[in-house]
Amino acid sequence: MEDASPRVLLYILRRDVRLADNPIFHAASTNFKTNTFTKPVHASDTHIRNHISVPDQDIPSFTHLLPVYILPSNQVEVSGFLSDSTTESPYPKAQSRVAGFWRTGHHRAQFMAEGAWDLKEKLQNLGCGSDLQIRVGKIGEVVENILQWYTDEKNAGRSTVDVAAIWMTADEGSEEKEDEADVQRISSEREVAFKAWADEKYYIDNRDLPLHDIADLPNVYTTYRKSLEPLRSRPRPSIPAPTQLPPSPPEIPPQNHPFEIPTSREGLIKALLQPLEDDPKHGLQHPPQWPPETKSSHPFPGGEAAAHERLRYLISDGAMSTYKTTRNGMVGVDYSTKLSGFLAQGHITARQIHWSMMDFEEGRGPGEKIADYGKGENDGTAGVRLELLWRDYMHLCARKFGNRMFHLDGIQDPSKRTSSDVEPETHHEQRPSRKRWKRVHQSGGLGDTPERTREVFGRFRSGRTGIGLIDAANREVFLTGYTSNRARQNVASFLSNSSHLGIDWRVGAEWYEYLLIDYDMASNWGNWQYVAGVGNDPRQGRVFNPVKQALDYDPQGEYIKTWVPELRQLPLTKSVAMKKQEVDEQKLMGLYQAWRLGDWDKDRLGLRGVEWVEWPLVKIQFSVSRGRGRGGSEGRGRGRAWRGRSRGNDRGKKRLELEKQMENVQIADGENGG
Numbered sequence: 001m002e003d004a005s006p007r008v009l010l011y012i013l014r015r016d017v018r019l020a021d022n023p024i025f026h027a028a029s030t031n032f033k034t035n036t037f038t039k040p041v042h043a044s045d046t047h048i049r050n051h052i053s054v055p056d057q058d059i060p061s062f063t064h065l066l067p068v069y070i071l072p073s074n075q076v077e078v079s080g081f082l083s084d085s086t087t088e089s090p091y092p093k094a095q096s097r098v099a100g101f102w103r104t105g106h107h108r109a110q111f112m113a114e115g116a117w118d119l120k121e122k123l124q125n126l127g128c129g130s131d132l133q134i135r136v137g138k139i140g141e142v143v144e145n146i147l148q149w150y151t152d153e154k155n156a157g158r159s160t161v162d163v164a165a166i167w168m169t170a171d172e173g174s175e176e177k178e179d180e181a182d183v184q185r186i187s188s189e190r191e192v193a194f195k196a197w198a199d200e201k202y203y204i205d206n207r208d209l210p211l212h213d214i215a216d217l218p219n220v221y222t223t224y225r226k227s228l229e230p231l232r233s234r235p236r237p238s239i240p241a242p243t244q245l246p247p248s249p250p251e252i253p254p255q256n257h258p259f260e261i262p263t264s265r266e267g268l269i270k271a272l273l274q275p276l277e278d279d280p281k282h283g284l285q286h287p288p289q290w291p292p293e294t295k296s297s298h299p300f301p302g303g304e305a306a307a308h309e310r311l312r313y314l315i316s317d318g319a320m321s322t323y324k325t326t327r328n329g330m331v332g333v334d335y336s337t338k339l340s341g342f343l344a345q346g347h348i349t350a351r352q353i354h355w356s357m358m359d360f361e362e363g364r365g366p367g368e369k370i371a372d373y374g375k376g377e378n379d380g381t382a383g384v385r386l387e388l389l390w391r392d393y394m395h396l397c398a399r400k401f402g403n404r405m406f407h408l409d410g411i412q413d414p415s416k417r418t419s420s421d422v423e424p425e426t427h428h429e430q431r432p433s434r435k436r437w438k439r440v441h442q443s444g445g446l447g448d449t450p451e452r453t454r455e456v457f458g459r460f461r462s463g464r465t466g467i468g469l470i471d472a473a474n475r476e477v478f479l480t481g482y483t484s485n486r487a488r489q490n491v492a493s494f495l496s497n498s499s500h501l502g503i504d505w506r507v508g509a510e511w512y513e514y515l516l517i518d519y520d521m522a523s524n525w526g527n528w529q530y531v532a533g534v535g536n537d538p539r540q541g542r543v544f545n546p547v548k549q550a551l552d553y554d555p556q557g558e559y560i561k562t563w564v565p566e567l568r569q570l571p572l573t574k575s576v577a578m579k580k581q582e583v584d585e586q587k588l589m590g591l592y593q594a595w596r597l598g599d600w601d602k603d604r605l606g607l608r609g610v611e612w613v614e615w616p617l618v619k620i621q622f623s624v625s626r627g628r629g630r631g632g633s634e635g636r637g638r639g640r641a642w643r644g645r646s647r648g649n650d651r652g653k654k655r656l657e658l659e660k661q662m663e664n665v666q667i668a669d670g671e672n673g674g
């Protein structure tokens with residue numbers, strides 16, 4: 001006679017919070033006894049894969065599915081979930097290693113909660129008894145508690161449930177790998193089958209890469225990209241969303257003491273945000289304030305539904321097709337896709353984005369009114385694919401270099417490099433000596449003091465350095481959790497480069513980890529390293545001149561005025577003839593660095609005596625002249641020539657020809673540093 005006891009498949013979710021294109025949900029659906037799998041739901045129906053080959057021995061016999069989304073206590077502060085406010089959390093605070101910031105801030109915490117709740121509702125709406133459980137704690141401990149609870153209940157005669165297997169999706173970070181190893185060990189100790197599934201949220205499936213060993217990954221993105229072109233033919237088909245799943249088990253283990261899981265989306269958000277409210281100012285004397293009439297560039301809630309809504313909009317409104325010309329923008333919602341947060345949490349996959357673009361390119365699905373509809377790959381969709389490959393590349397770099405990503409010198413240890421690490425055409429065989437940074441807890445040996453470095457870093461975080469572009473970007477990211485790639489590059493360069501602040505780049509990366517809605521371990525730490533010049537790329541970092549960059553990418557001062565409202569009333573044009581206005585170069589330079597404003601403007605704007613105006617952290621000498629070529633050189637966006645030829649760049653070019661006189665960068669210090 002068949003054993004009638006419920007057999008549970010336990011699915012531990014981390015950054016795979018979606019129903020569609022999720023191999024685990026798909027396998028649970030198709031291998032469940034009453035398999036009634038029917039129709040997929042998303043636009044890429046034509047490119048779906050209904051059968052994924054999983055060896056039979058990997059599929060346990062199960063009758064119920066228990067999906068559990070765990071908020072890991074080392075990355076997300078969980079003390080807001082304590083059932084009794086007088087109890088202490090058993091876990092150390094989820095704070096960063098170097099600067100001690102919370103590791104997950106408001107913006108991402110809320111986005112994650114929204115994503116989890118969206119999936120919970122999706123599962124419930126399948127109407128087959130499925131649901132998502134949310135738990136907090138150390139992942140291994142949560143799993144152990146679940147297994148122990150079922151054992152105890154069975155021993156006490158209150159339940160007949162057995163856990164048949166544990167499945168989870170592998171992830172790249174070292175902490176994630178440790179959690180996976182813990183779960184595997186616990187499974188093995190308790191003789192429960194375990195399977196770590198490949199993470200399928202990337203553009204090119206790892207199993208299709210032309211790499212025998214991760215050590216073979218080229219250290220230069222361009223080399224990697226060229227080895228994979230044409231990119232459009234690379235992604236695997238996506239997997240449809242199941243319409244039916246095994247039900248949740250009859251008994252479900254509760255959240256372990258001393259925590260309690262709220263029963264509403266709002267309650268979940270509140271519990272996540274509560275510990276962060278203790279110090280809403282982050283120890284900053286002047287935390288950024290929301291500027292009047294300013295809208296976020298990232299107004300999207302988290303979740304699979306919102307991700308697909310955004311994707312559909314990008315395609316049907318044409319923003320995907322114009323991406324190449326708008327991607328260097330900084331103001332508004334549609335200059336770039338804003339899909340990064342969804343990708344980071346696994347609310348959507350890169351190949352789903354690819355297949356939706358493919359539908360458009362081949363004249364299927366939404367977007368009929370757009371000129372490029374049905375005309376194959378266009379500059380915009382090709383540009384998005386290139387970016388998605390950057391994301392893949394960062395994640396592969398994380399695999400190749402592992403924990404070295406977090407070290408001050410990154411992976412730039414000459415003794416560990418081989419000649420094949422060097423990009424042949426750039427002839428950078430000679431590695432420069434190690435870089436040094438000003439440190440926040442001890443002197444970096446550069447005549448700096450940690451007190452002064454902390455003070456400067458505080459002004460940087462507050463958006464009060466005196467450099468318009470940097471201040472706008474830092475205020476924006478603080479208030480919204482998002483800022484453009486262009487802004488991020490400038491900010492990272494400004495913090496870490498010795499000709500500007502020269503501060504330990506890791507505290508910048510930690511600050512971003514805290515703030516970013518789209519924080520992704522590999523993309524964040526990889527990009528910071530890349531700009532700081534400690535990454536695998538042979539060039540020694542990207543030195544961006546934020547004044548020249550503002551002129552190229554914010555030629556009308558729109559971005560700076562959006563986030564630094566103190567400068568909004570500064571007129572940037574002057575009359576040169578009847579009805580003829582011309583850019584007032586002097587004023588524009590004053591917008592980019594307010595110390596350059598004349599006394600009359602300072603008085604009029606109420607900026608006289610204001611610290612970031614009168615005592616900027618850095619003064620960049622930069623002048624404008626007519627009819628002369630641009631001088632100097634600087635980091636170009638990740639070496640992609642076309643990125644530099646932005647819309648803003650062309651406009652700026654028409655109006656102004658600049659001569660860069662950058663040699664004279666002064667780091668304001670001591671008495672005039674404020």
Ligand SMILES: Cc1cc2nc3c(=O)[nH]c(=O)nc-3n(C[C@H](O)[C@H](O)[C@H](O)COP(=O)(O)OP(=O)(O)OC[C@H]3O[C@@H](n4cnc5c(N)ncnc54)[C@H](O)[C@@H]3O)c2cc1C
Pocket residue numbers: 327336337338339340341343344384387388390391392394483484485486488489492512516518519520521523524525527528531
């Ligand atoms: C210092 C610094 C820190 C960063 N931290 C993160 C991070 O934590 N998480 C993150 O997703 N991106 C990070 N980026 C990369 C990039 O800035 C963001 O991915 C991008 O701005 C997100 O906006 P979007 O979705 O509109 O991007 P789009 O321009 O629309 O690009 C499409 C997608 O491509 C991917 N992508 C684009 N550029 C990069 C890149 N340089 N590296 C990796 N992936 C890329 C993203 O997934 C993005 O959603 C960082 C960049 C810098 C310079």
